[in-house]
Amino acid sequence: MPEGPSLVILKEELAPFKGRRITAVNGYAKIDLTRLHNKTIKDIKSWGKHCLICFDTFFIRIHLLLFGKYLINDSKSVNPVLSLTCGKGVVNFYTASVVLVEGRAEGAYDWETDLMSDLWNPKKAEKALKQLPDEKVCDVLLDQEVFSGSGNIIKNEVLFRIKVHPETQVGNLPLKKLRELIKDARTYSLLFYKWKKANVLKRHWQIYKRKTCPRCNIPAEIKYMGKGKRLTCFCSNCQVKY
DNA sequence: ATACATGTTGGAGC
DNA sequence: GGCTCCAACATGTA
Numbered sequence: 001m002p003e004g005p006s007l008v009i010l011k012e013e014l015a016p017f018k019g020r021r022i023t024a025v026n027g028y029a030k031i032d033l034t035r036l037h038n039k040t041i042k043d044i045k046s047w048g049k050h051c052l053i054c055f056d057t058f059f060i061r062i063h064l065l066l067f068g069k070y071l072i073n074d075s076k077s078v079n080p081v082l083s084l085t086c087g088k089g090v091v092n093f094y095t096a097s098v099v100l101v102e103g104r105a106e107g108a109y110d111w112e113t114d115l116m117s118d119l120w121n122p123k124k125a126e127k128a129l130k131q132l133p134d135e136k137v138c139d140v141l142l143d144q145e146v147f148s149g150s151g152n153i154i155k156n157e158v159l160f161r162i163k164v165h166p167e168t169q170v171g172n173l174p175l176k177k178l179r180e181l182i183k184d185a186r187t188y189s190l191l192f193y194k195w196k197k198a199n200v201l202k203r204h205w206q207i208y209k210r211k212t213c214p215r216c217n218i219p220a221e222i223k224y225m226g227k228g229k230r231l232t233c234f235c236s237n238c239q240v241k242y
Numbered sequence: 243a244t245a246c247a248t249g250t251t252g253g254a255g256c
Numbered sequence: 257g258g259c260t261c262c263a264a265c266a267t268g269t270a
Contacts, residue, residue: 002248002249003248003249063249063250064249065248065249065265066266067248095266097249151248208248228250
């Protein structure tokens with residue numbers, strides 16, 4: 001569910017709530033729910049993996065974490081962390097992180113680092129990565145300050161697509177390859193969005209959770225790598241360690 | 243059916 | 257202070 005492209009889809013699905021007044025608020029979120037009552041939703045935004053429900057003087061930041069879910073005009077038996085009703089419409093969030101942030105979302109985020117934003121700035125990513133020569137590529141592809149919205153699927157697929165071993169240090173990548181990494185993080189995020197929307201994302205996974213490398217036909221490697229020891233799927237034959 | 247998963251945070255311990 | 261490790265969050269899936 002929760003990588004950047006999925007958040008853009010969520011934002012689009014919530015667009016009908018823009019301009020509508022909240023008539024009921026529920027949920028176990030540890031925020032002052034009374035702040036939301038009778039307020040008009042001014043905008044729905046996304047940044048990286050954050051969903052932002054914007055009001056005049058504050059916004060609600062929803063992060064779906066590892067297994068967050070949401071239902072629009074539908075519900076299930078477990079308690080929602082946050083439920084917003086606008087007349088006939090309702091959105092229910094389950095097992096998500098919900099934070100109320102004072103101020104406006106525009107000033108709170110840098111959309112140039114958001115892989116899914118029209119403002120995505122690859123030069124900024126290149127500059128940032130040049131400051132991180134000792135980091136592994138499998139870590140920087142999860143760094144939300146560099147590639148906001150990139151997650152474990154995007155990480156694994158991009159490294160496979162550009163044939164780079166996940167434990168390669170950023171500083172060892174030739175400039176051409178570094179730029180290819182940045183370029184493909186964007187390209188694959190847009191493909192992820194398109195495929196997710198068409199419900200065909202999984203069938204396009206080439207290495208993530210695959211048993212064999214589709215290029216070499218040898219068994220794919222599965223290891224827990226990087227700072228967060230996250231699941232890393234790769235081909236030891238065609239992904240080069242620089 | 244026990245463990246793991248598209249993720250992040252905060253605290254303990256060193 | 258900084259780094260690393262770990263638990264917690266709460267649920268669906270294999």
